[in-house]
Amino acid sequence: MAYTHAALDPALKLKQPGPLTRIAESLGLNILAKPEQPDILDRLHAEHEIFKTMLDDIIKATTAARRSALFRNFKRLLTKHARAEEKVVYDRLTAKRANEDKLIGFEGNVEHELADALLLRASKLGNKLSPEWTATIKVLKEMLTHHIREEEGDVFGKVREHFKHAERDAMGLEFEAMKKQIRA
Numbered sequence: 001m002a003y004t005h006a007a008l009d010p011a012l013k014l015k016q017p018g019p020l021t022r023i024a025e026s027l028g029l030n031i032l033a034k035p036e037q038p039d040i041l042d043r044l045h046a047e048h049e050i051f052k053t054m055l056d057d058i059i060k061a062t063t064a065a066r067r068s069a070l071f072r073n074f075k076r077l078l079t080k081h082a083r084a085e086e087k088v089v090y091d092r093l094t095a096k097r098a099n100e101d102k103l104i105g106f107e108g109n110v111e112h113e114l115a116d117a118l119l120l121r122a123s124k125l126g127n128k129l130s131p132e133w134t135a136t137i138k139v140l141k142e143m144l145t146h147h148i149r150e151e152e153g154d155v156f157g158k159v160r161e162h163f164k165h166a167e168r169d170a171m172g173l174e175f176e177a178m179k180k181q182i183r184a
């Protein structure tokens, strides 16, 4: 499966007018012609879905070269996602006064550190077809599935509670800008 830039940027997809948008435009219906921008939660969710698919593709790949190439791409994108998410979302939660907010932010940070350790482990293992490498990726997948479930529950809930729509839109743009700055 190809992971295009558009697939990683929901805003890009929304900007491309489809047949319905064109019909709406011809009828003068501006609501459909100007769809809402994705906010931070839409953007994070879209990337989470892509990460799950990428991990499945890595496990399914049958040659070392293919596994290596898919893994390198996955590692780069996940690292950018995680670093930007920490700055834009987790830092805002750990800065809150309530311990409940801090706890959710720090829990995310700890899980990111564990994911980083597994990414490093997989990078260092030379033979990408070995049972040890496959086991590392499988554990990474289990860990990330758990992390994403909690993030889309607890973290997303706190973001909705504390940040209004306009702020969530701004956080989405900040997330995109941050990813471009991060070297991974």
Ligand SMILES: [Fe+2]
Binding pocket: 044, 048, 081, 085, 151
């Ligand atoms: Fe995330």
Ligand SMILES: [Fe+2]
Binding pocket: 082, 085, 108, 112, 147, 151
């Ligand atoms: Fe995360």
